[in-house]
Amino acid sequence: MGILDTVERVHLGLDYHIQRHNLLTANLTQIDTPGFRPLDLVRGQSFEGALNAALTETSPMHMGGAQSAERFDVREDPSAGVGFDGNGVSVDREAVKIAANQLRYDTLAVLASQTLNGLAWAANDGRG
C-alpha cells in the first residue's frame, strides 16, 4: 500500500474530524432554538468500503490512490433527545462528542507527523 497512501488517508481523516468539529460546535449555538435537531457529520458507512475503495491501479509501479473526493454527509442525529420546545441539543452530549472527535484528530495529527518523519529518514539515506 505504501506510506504515501497511508498519509493521504490520514489527511482525509483529519479533514473529516475538523469539519465535524465545526458542525458540532455550531450545534451548541442553537441550544435555545425551538424545534432544532442537532446535526452530525457522517462519512463512508462501511470499514471495508473505506479501505478498499481505491482507484484501480493498472501497474504495480503506480502509487495507490486513496479515496478522492470523499463526501461527508450532514445528517440529523437520530438518537438525540427532545426538549419541551422540540429542541434536541444537549450540552453534555455535544461536549462529549466534541471531546471524542478532538482526541481522534489529535491522534491522527501525531500519526501523520510520525509517518512523514519516517519517510524523511528513509529519504535521507537512513542516516538520520
Place this chain on the structure above:
Amino acid sequence: MQAIASIADISRAYPTAEVRPAGSALSSTLVPQGPSNVDFEGVLTEALSNVNNMSNHAGEQVRALAAGATDDLHGTMIAVKEAEIGMKLVGSVRNKLLDAFHELWRTSV
C-alpha cells in the same frame, strides 16, 4: 532457524563478541565466539521480512484509525513506533555493512 517475531528477537539474532580472560592472545579476545554455523545472510533477510511485516501491520492500524474503524489509540501508536524502531535497527546494520565494505575497498594491498 529460530523464528524472529519481535524486536527483542532481532537483537538476540546477532551474536555478540565474548571477551576472553586475561592471558589469551590479543587476537583471540577479539574473535567472536558465536555459533560458527550462523547464516548471516539468512538472518538479515528474515529480519528484513519481519520489519516489513511490522511496517505493514502498523500501516493497517493507522489506516483503520484514519477511517474511524478502530478505537485503539495506544495500540496504533505502539505499533507505529515499533515499526519505526525495527526499520532503524535494520537501517543501522545496513549502514555498518556499507561502511565496513567501503573501508575494505579502500584497503591498499
Place this chain on the structure above:
Amino acid sequence: MSQPFTVAGVFSALEVAGSGLTAERGRMNIIASNLANVHSTRGANGLPYRRLDPVFSVEAVAPDSGDPILREVQGVRMSAVQADPNPGQRVYQPGHPDADPQGYVEYPNVNVVTEMVNLMTASRAYEAGVTSIESIKAMARSALKIGQ
C-alpha cells in the same frame, strides 16, 4: 499479531460519563421545578403541585461489541419522571381562593431543605462526571506521547 478481542478505546467511557452528566442535569431541572412550585396550590388539573422524582435506569453502551467487558458497561438514562403521591401540608386559610369547604388549603409536598440537599448531590455528581471526562481525555492524550 492477532488479539483475542478488539481493544476498546476510551470513547465508550466518554459516552458513559456523558450519559451521567445528562442524567444529573435532568435531575437538576426537576429539582428546579420543585423549588419553583413550592407554593403552587393549584396546577393545571386543579390540584396542588406534587413534587417530581426522577427515575433512572441503566442503558447498555455497546451491547453488540466484540469486547466482552464492553458489553457489560452500562450508562444511565432518566426513563421517567414520577410524581410523589404523598399529600402536602394542610393550612387553615379560609380566605384563600383554593381553600376547600372546610377552609383548609393543601400546599405542595415540597420540602425546600430536602430539595436543596438533592440539588447539592446532583451538582457534586455532575462535577464528578466532568472530572471523569477530563481524566479520560488526559489518558488518551498521554497515549499520544508514546514514542515522542
